Structures are given as structure tokens and as C-alpha cells.
Amino acid sequence: MAATFYGLMARFDTAPEIYHAAQQVRDAGYKNWDCITPFPVHGLDGAMGLRRSNVPKFSLLGGLTGFTTGMSMIWFTGAFDYPLIVGGKPYFSPLFAFPISYELTILFTAFATIAGMFILNWLPQHYHPVLKSKEILRGLDDAFYVVIEARDPKFDLNRAKALLSQAGAKEISELEA
Amino acid sequence: MSTHVATISPASGGSAAGSTRSVSAAANKALVLGLVGLAATGLGVVLSGKAAAFSYLTGLVFWVAVSLGALFLIMIHHVFDAGWSTVLRRQYENWITCLPWLGLLFAPLLISAVIAPGLIWKWTDPAYDLSQVGGHGTVAQDVLWVKKSGLLSTLTLIIASFVGFGGWTLISSRLRAHSVAQDNDGDIAHTHANRFWTAVGLPFTALSMTLCVILWVKALDYHWYSTMFGVWFFAGAIRSALSLGVILMVWLWSRGDYKGILNNNHMHSIGMLMFAFTVFWAYITFSQYFLIYMANIPEETFWYSLREINKDGVFNTWGYVGMFLLFGHFVAPFLTLIHYPVKLSKTWLPRVGAFIATVVLVDMTYNVMPSLKNSAGDAYPFLSLNLLWIATSVVGVGGVCVWAYLNSFAKTKLIPIRDPRIVESLTYHE
Amino acid sequence: MSNLFPKSANKLPLQILIFIGLTTGIVLAGVTYYATPKYTRVGYAPTQPVPFSHALHAGQLGMDCRYCHSNVEKSGHSNVPTAQTCMNCHNQIKTDSPLLAPVRESYASGNPVPWLRLHQAPDYVYFNHSVHVARGVSCVSCHGQINEMDVVHHAKPLSMGWCLECHRDPAKFVRDPKLVTNLDWKHPGGDAGQLEQGKKFVHDWNIQPPQSCSGCHR
Amino acid sequence: MAHAHTDHSAPAILAEVKPVAFPRATLVEKNRSFSWVTEKICGIIEGPTPRWWWIAFAVSGFLASFTVAGIIYLVSTGVGVWGHANPVNWAWDIVNFVFWIGIGHAGTLISAILCLLRQKWRTSINRAAEAMTIFAVVCAAIFPVFHVGRVWFAVLPGYLFPFPNANAIWPNFRSPLEWDVFAVSTYGTVSVLFWYIGLIPDLAILRDRFYRAGDKIRSALYGFFAMGWRGSNRHWSNYEMAYLVLAGISTPLVLSVHTIVSFDFAVSLLPGWHTTIFPPYFVAGAIFSGFGMVLTLMLPLRAIFRLEDLITQYHIDCMCKIILATGTIVGYAYGMEFFIAWYGSNPYEGFAFINRAFGHYAWAYWIMITCNVVTPQFFWFKRIRRNIGLVWILSIFVNVGMWFERFVIIVTSLARDFLPSSWGYYSPSAVEIFTFFGTFGVFGVLFLLFIRFLPIMPMAEIKAVMPQADVHGGHDKH
Known part of the structure; x- marks a missing residue:
């Protein structure tokens, strides 16, 4: 099976190095590229030109769903389907429905947030070219990488290599898909 | 020590001297405004008696809340060894110089309890006729007062108020003095001394504040009780003090003093605190309401019923105030402050702060004024002449507080320049 | 590692998710269907010590239910007849039938015939037959077409939800008390007629079946 | 330093700083x-199982068997095997439930609230604390589930969770016990999710390390749960946002859980239970006991695994101070309850509190006061905070005190309610005692499995707060 070319992977050794390299790759106008870091490097999002994450939109949707579910469930069961007087309380009141609606808001928000994170990251993805590289074996310990994909419209092997080595890459390797 | 600083301060630059002069002019204006407000309130007492007295209590307690909140924030700063808030701390240290003045302004209420008992607190006059407020017999015949008479008396009221204001004045003056002294000698001992005063001050202030507000506010309707009351007052105090902090910071920034000092991260952090205490207030208030609602014990529910329906079952205007508090005190600030840009905006955050401070005032009004009942035992409507006297009291007492603040402001450095955390605060980023 | 996980592994999580979803759905559906009295009790038809046929006695011969279950109108408990009741007839008819031996034995000894009980409300349920019968709830509503059963079987689930169907809307079920033991009777006006007349009964007799917990769980 | 900022637009005051x-x-x-961080933390998992682990595991397992035996006996015999009798129909089961739930709170507090407050010191303890939360919730859940005796009723659809059923009824949503069901199950679920999300990057590291070491089975095992994490910054961006949101919702969650637990008591009319300060007071108490437990667990771990560089004296100081603060808040609440019991002038309420302090259960009350209010005051002193052994002992006192707090609240109020004719005295049965102490074994077993097989500290997060992680190198200007 002929291995297809996926992209370039360049190693950097420190957080400042990858920060500056990312700025250069961003300024060179690449779109399909990424940084591989062992921890979330503070400020790297800006250096990569990433927009604010969309996860909170999922969370908001989940939260609203949860609260509505709670309130309508308690109304339906207590005031509509089986009205039953307990403790002299009305069949339905937002007050005593609040604790459970509140918990469901949180529960659904949590589900939606995590689902949102997985969907936006397109995870789980146990197979990935980056994971196939020998480099990654130490990658999540203390090394930082820039990966530029071949499918980027601006991609040109030599120019990309030149850019990365100019940015201070310690080692550049090619990844197969 | 402060006189020593005052001699140095003008030497720090021509513009500083100029702004000091304008500050003292502003201080004088504030004092004049305050005195006018106080005079108007005094006139109100002559004209409408009780109503104006209650309003004065509302206005005064509101400013006590703001100032105690500021005191708490200073102490919380010290106890957490906080870094970012160092630039703001000095403004709070300036503000709390008003505490002795607030004590002085409280004196008329204590005097009234002696010379005109029953004017505000029914129980200062055991012969008070409860039928005026929809009850039976006199206070002395009320078994609930008899049980509590050990606490609810003019003497304990005076002692508690003295201990409260005295202690707060002592603690606040020590905290401020050490901080200011450090500007000169750069001695780390002042930081340690402030931690000591915080360790003493936090428990003392928490307990004395609880006792005082129970006597001043909760005991207006002395049948009612709630263990949450002190915490509720604390929540309001912190919220109004944070609002004050934002307003002062942005005011100093727009004046030019805080240019290069105040950055977005400070705004964001104080915005987050405002948000957090919005939720805290809601939590406290909801819990109190909810537990009383669920348990449905008449000795407790009457306090809320009074603020919702009249004895004849008609919904009264305080019910709308209660709904306003739900939305204005919680929902609106919550939805506003949750937005990231609002917390950074030097236009919007002070406005939100001013709004929150106003709602804290409404909350105080909601707690104090319905205790002023008519002969049927119903609360006087919200929209009445009382609001005018509340306005004059807030302006009156507030004028004096601002005057005290500006006086202190003129005498101290803008920021605590030798504080161990000052650089961390100046270069603060999240 | 990608060397460890083949490309097809990327589909695995989704497959697992679908599998879990389906399993949960099936288990829940199963519990909802099978773990109910409707499934576990309806159709229960044990062999009785005497092969007594309700179809013969109540159906063909037209005996009234109350001839044997004589206390049903007066007592909370509907009685199973003693051997004496059986012997009223069977001392004259089929006196020697070997199938009736247990009845004769019981009659002689005074020990009851060991009938097996089908319809049994749990101990924590208070149920009063007389109240239901007196307010026009027919035997057929709870016990089914007994008059057509050779061997009695459990016809209705007798679950709490089933009780509530009537307690929430008695008008669909109540009839003239004179007709309660007429198991074949249907309102001549059909469902609409039943509902109309039922509403009138409910109103006139002030029928307020309890729906609170303590109505039955006393 | 500050001079870097004194540019032309800055006010003169900055020159004086x-x-x-x-x-x-x-x-x-x-x-x-x-x-070093990676090696240190992964080394614990990759190294051979130490002998002490086996010993501890055997001891915990033995202890856990008490709970298992107690529960089997309970289910096969009936709830009568516990010491409950009129008027105390609810005692150790709810005491233990609230106790364990409270223990759990520190985990969420450390992970969530300190994350929101940007308290970076949380990083080295949050993983273990979150694990502690989950295991504590497991131990807590045992009691309410099994106190019903016929335990299948607690899990059958329709009884606790709304599900169409043959009885055609729904759970009673007006009952605080039903709120508990939702609160605790939400809390358990969200805690597990939060914990798992935090684990993903670390699982990926273990996946790669085991692969490199040639252990394909363990690599695949960790790899499966690592979900193909590859450290992509595009992923980190969403991941951090999700983590922040989870922290943001866990904060109100953790507050609400103990608030709702406090509602179990506070919405009732029983003297000593109905008091409006219960919600914040329970939350403070929960955090108090939770941090007590964190110290109790982390100090031995720190010594065994030589984690002094990661759990520093500063961390211990911080935790001691939180214990001091929350203990003092709890003390304030005790005082407020007592004061308002007098101020409210309800004779039953007044009696309930006098009875707590001087009645049959006074011993429990004074243990509570000593452990919860007096003990933390020692943490004012730096010398005591620096004495690790003493801190550890005091942290155990905190745990004991908080158990007694729940005991005092629940049992004294029930044993002496309105009618003297129905007063009683409660003593636990042997089954109850064994079941409760066995839960420490259950907790121990789970915790030992955790420290053996999962990274006890979040490597990625620790790295992110180290000075080398600063992209400006700590000196570069913005």
C-alpha cells in the first residue's frame, strides 16, 4: 500500500520557540496546520490566529434544554398527568421545581459541553497521521511541533520546509497519511 | 503618619499638586451637598416624623453597607495575600475613613431612641401601643418582646452601636495607617501588621455587623427571625462596595490618574467578583425565601406576606418591588455581567456598578420600610413621600462619605507604592 | 498509537455509542413491558381443587354472582362461598360426582376447600368491594367476563395505574347498581351513552374516587 | 520590574514604585x-507495585468486606437490622450520607472554584481530589440506596426517576429527598465527566509511553480512553474552553448539592432543622471536611511518592487556611443558630439547642465544637502549618468533627422532638457500625486502584503553570 504524503512536522524545544514559529506560519497564510503541544500553551491561540472556541454555544443550548426539561417535566407529572396534593403545596410552582430544574440545567450543560468539545475536535480519532509518527512518542512529554498539512492550498514542500527551518525548527520530518 | 505623607505628596509633581487642589474643592462641594441633604432630612423628620426617620435609617444603613463592604474587601485582600487588587486597595482605604463619620451620623437615631422612644424601634418604648400597627396591647405585654427584652432594649442598642462603630473605626484606621506608613518606610512589618489586624478584624466585623444589623434592621419587625440575615447583609455590602470600587477606578482612570495603572485584567477581575457576588446574593436570598416558603411557618412567612399582600388579600406595591429585586438584583446583572466585553468596558462596568448599588439601596428599602405599618397592620405603599426622604438621606450621608474619601485621597499616595504585591498588581495579567 | 489502532478504529467509538444506546433502549423497553402486572399477572389460571366452571353456573345457568359471593355488597371483603353454599344444590344434583369430593369432604369436616386465590390486592392496598359495587362498578370491570370462563383466569392487570384509570374518570365505567352483576350488559347507547349516563351517576351520587396516596395506602 | 512599564503615558507615581x-x-x-514531571508521575504507574500497596489494598479490601456483609445482611433481613426506631427513624444512614457527600465537595471545589479563581496551586492536588470526590459519592450513595431495605425499589424505573410505570404515578417532586436524587446523581455524573476530561491528555501520554515500552495491551487500554488525543492546539483551544465551562458549572453544582442536602432538613419543621442559614453553612462545612480529607490523603501520598516538589509547603499552607476559614464560618453558623434559637423565642427551638449542648447527646456536641471550631484555630500559626505530622492529625480531627456535626444535627433533633411522650434515645446497631466503617475500606480500595493505575496529578496542567511554559520566557515584553 503506497503511503500518501500527509504533511510536515517540525520540532521545537521550548514554549517561546513554538509561539514565535506559530506566529510566522500564521503570517505566511497557511490554513491547514496545527501545533502539537504537551500542554495548553498560554497565548498560542492568538499566535495561531484561532478564534474563540464555539464550545460555549453548545453549553448554552444544553443548559436551556435542561432547564426547560426540568420545569416541564415537573409541571407535566405534578400538575397535568397526576395532580396530587402533597404538603399543602400547589400542584406546580416554579419554586419547588427550581432545585431539580437547576440540577438538570447543569447536567445537560455538562453533556452538551463535552459533546461539543468532542464534535468540534472531531474526536475520538484513534488513528491519525500525527499519532503514527515516531516523534509523537515523546511529543506529549516536553517537545512542541508545528504540523503543516499537504492539503493546504498554499502548501509547497520546499517553501514550507524553508519557513519551518527559518522559524527555528530543530528537526523536520515528513508524515504519511 | 498621615500628616507626614501629606507634606510629601505635593512634591511628587506639579500636576499632582493641581489635582490635589481640585480634589479638595470637590470635597468641599460634597460636604456642602451632604449637609444640605441632611438638613432636608431633618426637615422631613419635623414634617413627617416616623416616615422620614425610617428613611434616614435606610439611607444610613445603605452607606454603612457600602463602607463595611469596603472594609471587608480590604481584609479579604490581606487574608488571601491577593495580588491583583493592590492598586484598588488604596481607594478602599481612603473610603473607610468615613466610618467614624457614619457613627456620628448614627448618633441622632440613638438619641431619638432615648428622647423619643418608639419613633423607629417599637421596643425602645415598652409602653408602645401596638394597635397603631395592627397588633394588640403594648410592647411590654407582647410575650415575644418579653422573651427578647434582654437584647431588644435602648441600652443594648446603644452599646452594640458603639462597639460596632468603635471597632470598625479602630480596625479601619489601623489598616489604613499601616498601609500609608509603608509608602514611606517600605517596612514589611506593616504588611504583617495588616494581616494581624485582618485576623482580628474579620471575625470581629462579621459578628458585630451581624449583631448591629439585627438590631437596626431585622428588629424593626422583632417577631421575625432568620439565621441568614447577617449573611444577606454581607452579600449586599460586598456587592455595593465592589460597585463603588469600579466607579472609583474608572473615575480615576478618566481623570488621568489611573492611566497606565488600570488595565483590562483588573476590570475583568472585579467584573468577575461582581458576577460572583451577584450569584452569591441570589443564592442567599433565594435560600432564605425558599426555606421560609417550603416550611410555611406563620411566624416566618408573615414577613414576606407583608411585602406582598395586604391583610385584605389585595396585592400591594411591595410585591412589585420584590419582583423588581428578583430581576434587577439578580437576573439583569447576571445576564449583563456574564458577557466578557461588559466586564472590560470602562463605560458599561461602572454603569452596571451604579445600577447594582441602586438596587442594593432598593433592597435595604424593601427590608426597612414595610416595617412602617398603618393601623391595619399593612405596609405603606412603596411609592410614597418616604422615597423623597430616602433620597435626601442617601445624598446627605453619601455627601459626607464622599467628603471623607476625597479628604483622605488628597492626603495619600495614589497607590501603595511600597506594597510587596504592587508590581504584581501593576503588571497583572490573567 | 496509530500503529496500534488501525484506521477502522476511528469508527469504533460511534459503533460503541450506538450499541450502548440500543442496549439501553431495549432494556428499558423490556422493563416497561415485562416488569408490569399486566405481563406477570394477566392470564394466570391455576388448576383449582374442584373444576368449578363459572361459564356453566353464572353463564349457562344464569346464577347471580351474589348467590355465592354473598357479602360483596355489604362487606369490604368479597367472600368465597363455603361448602354449605355448594351443597344447597349439590345435595340434590350430582351428589356422587367424584369431582365434588373435596366439597363434600369440606362440608363434613368443616375445613374449607383449598381454593387458589387469583385476584389478590397487596397488603398495603386497601380495597373495599361493597363501595365499588354499591356505586355501580360492575364485576366485569375488574374480573372480566367471568361468566364465559370455564377456568377462571386473571383478566385485568389490577396494577395501580389500572385502578387509576377508573379513579380518574369513573364516568366511563359506572352503571346502574342493579346491573352490576349483569356481565354481558353494555350501555345501549354505546360509549357515548355510557359516558353521558356515567356523568350523571357521578354527579348524582357524588362519586369522588380518591387519587391521593392515602386513599388506598392507608 | 515596574520600570519596564514607566513609558511616556504612565503617571509619575509609577516612578516611585x-x-x-x-x-x-x-x-x-x-x-x-x-x-521530570512526566517521569515522576508516570513512574508511579509504570514502576512495580510496591509492597505497601498490596498491604494497604488487603487491609482496605478486608475493611470493605464489612460493608458488603452489612449490606447483604440488611437486604436479606430487612432494615430492622439497623438501630432505627421511633422517634429516630433516620440516623447513621443519613449521617454517613451527608458526611461522605461533604467529603466529596473539596474535590470539586479544588477543581472548579479554584480553577475559576485562577488559583494555580490547585494543579498538583486537583486530580486526586476529584478522584476522592467520585469515590466519596460512591460511598455516600450506598446509604440512601440501601436504607430503603428493599433496594430494588430504589432502582426500578418510576420510583426515583420519572419513568412511565405500571403504577401510573410520578416521583414526588415537592420532596427534598427527590431533589437529593437529582442533585447527587448529577453531581456524581458531572464529577466523573470532569475528572475524565481532565484525564484525557494524561492518558494519551501513558498510551505513548507504554507503546514505547512495548506493552501493547496497556497502551491500547489507555489509548482507548485517550480518545486519540494528540495534543493539537486546535483541540486544546476547545478543550480548555470546555474545561472552563465545566468548572463554571461545577461551581454552582457543588454549592447546590450541599444546599439541597441541607434542604432535607431545613424545609421541615423540626426544631433544630428549620433554619435559613443551613445552605451556606452546610456548604462551608462540606468544604471544611473535604479539605480535611484531602490533607488526610495527600500528606501520606506526598511522603510515600516523594512529591514534596509538587505538593509544596505552600500548598499545605493554602489548604490549612481554607480549613481555618471554613471552620470559622461553620463556627459563625453554630453561633447564629444558637442566637436565633433564643431570639426567635420558639420554646421548642430553644429547647432543641439547649438539649444539644447539655442533653443526652452533649458528648457528641462538644466533640463537634472541639473538632470543628477549636481545631482549625491552630492553623493561625505558621509553626503548626509547617509541622506536617501535626497538620495530618488535625485534619483527622476535622473529619471526625464533621461526622459528629451531622450526627448532632440529625439525631438530637429527632430524639427530642415536640412531644415528650415520644422522646427516645438512639444507639447504632453493630450492623450499622460495621457498614459505616466498611465504607472507609470501599473508599480505600477505590483510591488505591486510582493511585496505582491512573496519573495522580494532571501532568499537562502542572506543566502549564511552570515558569518554562511562559511563551515570553518570563522576561520578554508584551
């Missing part, structure tokens, strides 16, 4: 490198 030196503690001592 000259702070007195008072350095802050560093979070990772001895200037360690990133790989």
Missing part, C-alpha cells in the same frame, strides 16, 4: 523540567 521584597512561593520547587 519600589515594592518591599516579600516573594511568593513557587508552585513547583527546585526548578524542575517538563520531563
Whole structure:
């Protein structure tokens, strides 16, 4: 099976190095590229030109769903389907429905947030070219990488290599898909 | 020590001297405004008696809340060894110089309890006729007062108020003095001394504040009780003090003093605190309401019923105030402050702060004024002449507080320049 | 590692998710269907010590239910007849039938015939037959077409939800008390007629079946 | 320093800024490198199982068997095997439930609230604390589930969770016990999710390390749960946002859980239970006991695994101070309850509190006061905070005190309610005692499995707060 070319992977050794390299790759106008870091490097999002994450939109949707579910469930069961007087309380009141609606808001928000994170990251993805590289074996310990994909419209092997080595890459390797 | 600083301060630059002069002019204006407000309130007492007295209590307690909140924030700063808030701390240290003045302004209420008992607190006059407020017999015949008479008396009221204001004045003056002294000698001992005063001050202030507000506010309707009351007052105090902090910071920034000092991260952090205490207030208030609602014990529910329906079952205007508090005190600030840009905006955050401070005032009004009942035992409507006297009291007492603040402001450095955390605060980023 | 996980592994999580979803759905559906009295009790038809046929006695011969279950109108408990009741007839008819031996034995000894009980409300349920019968709830509503059963079987689930169907809307079920033991009777006006007349009964007799917990769980 | 900021637009005052030196503690001592962190934490999992682990595991397992035996006996015999009788129909089961739930709270507090407050010192303890939360919730859940005796009723659809059923009824949503069901199950679920999300990057590291070491089975096992994490910054961006949102919702969650637990009591009319300060007071107490438990667990771990550079004296100081603060808040609440019991002038209420302090259960009350209010005051002193052994002992006192707090609240109020004719005295049965102490074994077993098989500290997060992680190198200007 002929291995297809996926992209370039360049190693950097420190957080400042990858920060500056990312700025250069961003300024060179690449779109399909990424940084591989062992921890979330503070400020790297800006250096990569990433927009604010969309996860909170999922969370908001989940939260609203949860609260509505709670309130309508308690109304339906207590005031509509089986009205039953307990403790002299009305069949339905937002007050005593609040604790459970509140918990469901949180529960659904949590589900939606995590689902949102997985969907936006397109995870789980146990197979990935980056994971196939020998480099990654130490990658999540203390090394930082820039990966530029071949499918980027601006991609040109030599120019990309030149850019990365100019940015201070310690080692550049090619990844197969 | 402060006189020593005052001699140095003008030497720090021509513009500083100029702004000091304008500050003292502003201080004088504030004092004049305050005195006018106080005079108007005094006139109100002559004209409408009780109503104006209650309003004065509302206005005064509101400013006590703001100032105690500021005191708490200073102490919380010290106890957490906080870094970012160092630039703001000095403004709070300036503000709390008003505490002795607030004590002085409280004196008329204590005097009234002696010379005109029953004017505000029914129980200062055991012969008070409860039928005026929809009850039976006199206070002395009320078994609930008899049980509590050990606490609810003019003497304990005076002692508690003295201990409260005295202690707060002592603690606040020590905290401020050490901080200011450090500007000169750069001695780390002042930081340690402030931690000591915080360790003493936090428990003392928490307990004395609880006792005082129970006597001043909760005991207006002395049948009612709630263990949450002190915490509720604390929540309001912190919220109004944070609002004050934002307003002062942005005011100093727009004046030019805080240019290069105040950055977005400070705004964001104080915005987050405002948000957090919005939720805290809601939590406290909801819990109190909810537990009383669920348990449905008449000795407790009457306090809320009074603020919702009249004895004849008609919904009264305080019910709308209660709904306003739900939305204005919680929902609106919550939805506003949750937005990231609002917390950074030097236009919007002070406005939100001013709004929150106003709602804290409404909350105080909601707690104090319905205790002023008519002969049927119903609360006087919200929209009445009382609001005018509340306005004059807030302006009156507030004028004096601002005057005290500006006086202190003129005498101290803008920021605590030798504080161990000052650089961390100046270069603060999240 | 990608060397460890083949490309097809990327589909695995989704497959697992679908599998879990389906399993949960099936288990829940199963519990909802099978773990109910409707499934576990309806159709229960044990062999009785005497092969007594309700179809013969109540159906063909037209005996009234109350001839044997004589206390049903007066007592909370509907009685199973003693051997004496059986012997009223069977001392004259089929006196020697070997199938009736247990009845004769019981009659002689005074020990009851060991009938097996089908319809049994749990101990924590208070149920009063007389109240239901007196307010026009027919035997057929709870016990089914007994008059057509050779061997009695459990016809209705007798679950709490089933009780509530009537307690929430008695008008669909109540009839003239004179007709309660007429198991074949249907309102001549059909469902609409039943509902109309039922509403009138409910109103006139002030029928307020309890729906609170303590109505039955006393 | 400050001089870097004195540009032309800055006010003159900045030229005067000259702070007195008072350095802050560093979070990772001895200037360690990133790989040192990885090696240190992964080394615990990769190394051979130490003998003490087996011993501890055997002891915990033995202890846990008490709970298992107690529960089997309970289910096969009936709830009568517990010491409950009129008027105390609810005692150790709910005491233990609230106790364990409270223990769990520190985990969420450390992970969530300190995350929101940007308290970076949380990083080295949050993983273990979150694990502690989950295991504590497991131990807590045992009691309400099994106190019903016929335990299948607690899990059958329709009884606790709304599900169409043959009885055609729904759970009673007006009952605080039903709120508990939702609160605790939400809390358990969200805690597990939060914990798992935090684990993903670390699982990926273990996946790669085991692969490199040639252990394909364990690599695949960790790899499966690592979900193909590859450290992509595009992923980190969403991941951090999700983590922040989870922290943001866990904060109100953790507050609400103990608030709702407090509602179990506070919405009732029983003297000593109905008091409006219960919600914040329970939350403070929960955090108090939770941090007590964190110290109780982390100090031995720190000594065994030589984690002194990661759990520094600064961390211990912080935790001691939180214990001091929350203990004092709890003390305030005790005082407020007592005061308002008198002020409210309800004779039953007044009696309930006098009875707590001087009645049949006074011994429990004074243990509570000593452990919860007096003990933390020692943490005012730096010398005591620096004495690790003493801190550990005091933290155990905190745990004991908080158990007694729940005992005092629940049992004294029930044993002496309105009618003297129905007063009683409650003593636990042997089954109850064994079941409760067995839960420490259950907890121990789970915790030992955790420290053996999962990274006890979040490597990625620790690295992110180390000085080398600063992209400006700590000196570069913005």
C-alpha cells in the first residue's frame, strides 16, 4: 500500500520557540496546520490566529434544554398527568421545581459541553497521521511541533520546509497519511 | 503618619499638586451637598416624623453597607495575600475613613431612641401601643418582646452601636495607617501588621455587623427571625462596595490618574467578583425565601406576606418591588455581567456598578420600610413621600462619605507604592 | 498509537455509542413491558381443587354472582362461598360426582376447600368491594367476563395505574347498581351513552374516587 | 520590574514604585523540567507495585468486606437490622450520607472554584481530589440506596426517576429527598465527566509511553480512553474552553448539592432543622471536611511518592487556611443558630439547642465544637502549618468533627422532638457500625486502584503553570 504524503512536522524545544514559529506560519497564510503541544500553551491561540472556541454555544443550548426539561417535566407529572396534593403545596410552582430544574440545567450543560468539545475536535480519532509518527512518542512529554498539512492550498514542500527551518525548527520530518 | 505623607505628596509633581487642589474643592462641594441633604432630612423628620426617620435609617444603613463592604474587601485582600487588587486597595482605604463619620451620623437615631422612644424601634418604648400597627396591647405585654427584652432594649442598642462603630473605626484606621506608613518606610512589618489586624478584624466585623444589623434592621419587625440575615447583609455590602470600587477606578482612570495603572485584567477581575457576588446574593436570598416558603411557618412567612399582600388579600406595591429585586438584583446583572466585553468596558462596568448599588439601596428599602405599618397592620405603599426622604438621606450621608474619601485621597499616595504585591498588581495579567 | 489502532478504529467509538444506546433502549423497553402486572399477572389460571366452571353456573345457568359471593355488597371483603353454599344444590344434583369430593369432604369436616386465590390486592392496598359495587362498578370491570370462563383466569392487570384509570374518570365505567352483576350488559347507547349516563351517576351520587396516596395506602 | 512599564503615558507615581521584597512561593520547587514531571508521575504507574500497596489494598479490601456483609445482611433481613426506631427513624444512614457527600465537595471545589479563581496551586492536588470526590459519592450513595431495605425499589424505573410505570404515578417532586436524587446523581455524573476530561491528555501520554515500552495491551487500554488525543492546539483551544465551562458549572453544582442536602432538613419543621442559614453553612462545612480529607490523603501520598516538589509547603499552607476559614464560618453558623434559637423565642427551638449542648447527646456536641471550631484555630500559626505530622492529625480531627456535626444535627433533633411522650434515645446497631466503617475500606480500595493505575496529578496542567511554559520566557515584553 503506497503511503500518501500527509504533511510536515517540525520540532521545537521550548514554549517561546513554538509561539514565535506559530506566529510566522500564521503570517505566511497557511490554513491547514496545527501545533502539537504537551500542554495548553498560554497565548498560542492568538499566535495561531484561532478564534474563540464555539464550545460555549453548545453549553448554552444544553443548559436551556435542561432547564426547560426540568420545569416541564415537573409541571407535566405534578400538575397535568397526576395532580396530587402533597404538603399543602400547589400542584406546580416554579419554586419547588427550581432545585431539580437547576440540577438538570447543569447536567445537560455538562453533556452538551463535552459533546461539543468532542464534535468540534472531531474526536475520538484513534488513528491519525500525527499519532503514527515516531516523534509523537515523546511529543506529549516536553517537545512542541508545528504540523503543516499537504492539503493546504498554499502548501509547497520546499517553501514550507524553508519557513519551518527559518522559524527555528530543530528537526523536520515528513508524515504519511 | 498621615500628616507626614501629606507634606510629601505635593512634591511628587506639579500636576499632582493641581489635582490635589481640585480634589479638595470637590470635597468641599460634597460636604456642602451632604449637609444640605441632611438638613432636608431633618426637615422631613419635623414634617413627617416616623416616615422620614425610617428613611434616614435606610439611607444610613445603605452607606454603612457600602463602607463595611469596603472594609471587608480590604481584609479579604490581606487574608488571601491577593495580588491583583493592590492598586484598588488604596481607594478602599481612603473610603473607610468615613466610618467614624457614619457613627456620628448614627448618633441622632440613638438619641431619638432615648428622647423619643418608639419613633423607629417599637421596643425602645415598652409602653408602645401596638394597635397603631395592627397588633394588640403594648410592647411590654407582647410575650415575644418579653422573651427578647434582654437584647431588644435602648441600652443594648446603644452599646452594640458603639462597639460596632468603635471597632470598625479602630480596625479601619489601623489598616489604613499601616498601609500609608509603608509608602514611606517600605517596612514589611506593616504588611504583617495588616494581616494581624485582618485576623482580628474579620471575625470581629462579621459578628458585630451581624449583631448591629439585627438590631437596626431585622428588629424593626422583632417577631421575625432568620439565621441568614447577617449573611444577606454581607452579600449586599460586598456587592455595593465592589460597585463603588469600579466607579472609583474608572473615575480615576478618566481623570488621568489611573492611566497606565488600570488595565483590562483588573476590570475583568472585579467584573468577575461582581458576577460572583451577584450569584452569591441570589443564592442567599433565594435560600432564605425558599426555606421560609417550603416550611410555611406563620411566624416566618408573615414577613414576606407583608411585602406582598395586604391583610385584605389585595396585592400591594411591595410585591412589585420584590419582583423588581428578583430581576434587577439578580437576573439583569447576571445576564449583563456574564458577557466578557461588559466586564472590560470602562463605560458599561461602572454603569452596571451604579445600577447594582441602586438596587442594593432598593433592597435595604424593601427590608426597612414595610416595617412602617398603618393601623391595619399593612405596609405603606412603596411609592410614597418616604422615597423623597430616602433620597435626601442617601445624598446627605453619601455627601459626607464622599467628603471623607476625597479628604483622605488628597492626603495619600495614589497607590501603595511600597506594597510587596504592587508590581504584581501593576503588571497583572490573567 | 496509530500503529496500534488501525484506521477502522476511528469508527469504533460511534459503533460503541450506538450499541450502548440500543442496549439501553431495549432494556428499558423490556422493563416497561415485562416488569408490569399486566405481563406477570394477566392470564394466570391455576388448576383449582374442584373444576368449578363459572361459564356453566353464572353463564349457562344464569346464577347471580351474589348467590355465592354473598357479602360483596355489604362487606369490604368479597367472600368465597363455603361448602354449605355448594351443597344447597349439590345435595340434590350430582351428589356422587367424584369431582365434588373435596366439597363434600369440606362440608363434613368443616375445613374449607383449598381454593387458589387469583385476584389478590397487596397488603398495603386497601380495597373495599361493597363501595365499588354499591356505586355501580360492575364485576366485569375488574374480573372480566367471568361468566364465559370455564377456568377462571386473571383478566385485568389490577396494577395501580389500572385502578387509576377508573379513579380518574369513573364516568366511563359506572352503571346502574342493579346491573352490576349483569356481565354481558353494555350501555345501549354505546360509549357515548355510557359516558353521558356515567356523568350523571357521578354527579348524582357524588362519586369522588380518591387519587391521593392515602386513599388506598392507608 | 515596574520600570519596564514607566513609558511616556504612565503617571509619575509609577516612578516611585519600589515594592518591599516579600516573594511568593513557587508552585513547583527546585526548578524542575517538563520531563521530570512526566517521569515522576508516570513512574508511579509504570514502576512495580510496591509492597505497601498490596498491604494497604488487603487491609482496605478486608475493611470493605464489612460493608458488603452489612449490606447483604440488611437486604436479606430487612432494615430492622439497623438501630432505627421511633422517634429516630433516620440516623447513621443519613449521617454517613451527608458526611461522605461533604467529603466529596473539596474535590470539586479544588477543581472548579479554584480553577475559576485562577488559583494555580490547585494543579498538583486537583486530580486526586476529584478522584476522592467520585469515590466519596460512591460511598455516600450506598446509604440512601440501601436504607430503603428493599433496594430494588430504589432502582426500578418510576420510583426515583420519572419513568412511565405500571403504577401510573410520578416521583414526588415537592420532596427534598427527590431533589437529593437529582442533585447527587448529577453531581456524581458531572464529577466523573470532569475528572475524565481532565484525564484525557494524561492518558494519551501513558498510551505513548507504554507503546514505547512495548506493552501493547496497556497502551491500547489507555489509548482507548485517550480518545486519540494528540495534543493539537486546535483541540486544546476547545478543550480548555470546555474545561472552563465545566468548572463554571461545577461551581454552582457543588454549592447546590450541599444546599439541597441541607434542604432535607431545613424545609421541615423540626426544631433544630428549620433554619435559613443551613445552605451556606452546610456548604462551608462540606468544604471544611473535604479539605480535611484531602490533607488526610495527600500528606501520606506526598511522603510515600516523594512529591514534596509538587505538593509544596505552600500548598499545605493554602489548604490549612481554607480549613481555618471554613471552620470559622461553620463556627459563625453554630453561633447564629444558637442566637436565633433564643431570639426567635420558639420554646421548642430553644429547647432543641439547649438539649444539644447539655442533653443526652452533649458528648457528641462538644466533640463537634472541639473538632470543628477549636481545631482549625491552630492553623493561625505558621509553626503548626509547617509541622506536617501535626497538620495530618488535625485534619483527622476535622473529619471526625464533621461526622459528629451531622450526627448532632440529625439525631438530637429527632430524639427530642415536640412531644415528650415520644422522646427516645438512639444507639447504632453493630450492623450499622460495621457498614459505616466498611465504607472507609470501599473508599480505600477505590483510591488505591486510582493511585496505582491512573496519573495522580494532571501532568499537562502542572506543566502549564511552570515558569518554562511562559511563551515570553518570563522576561520578554508584551
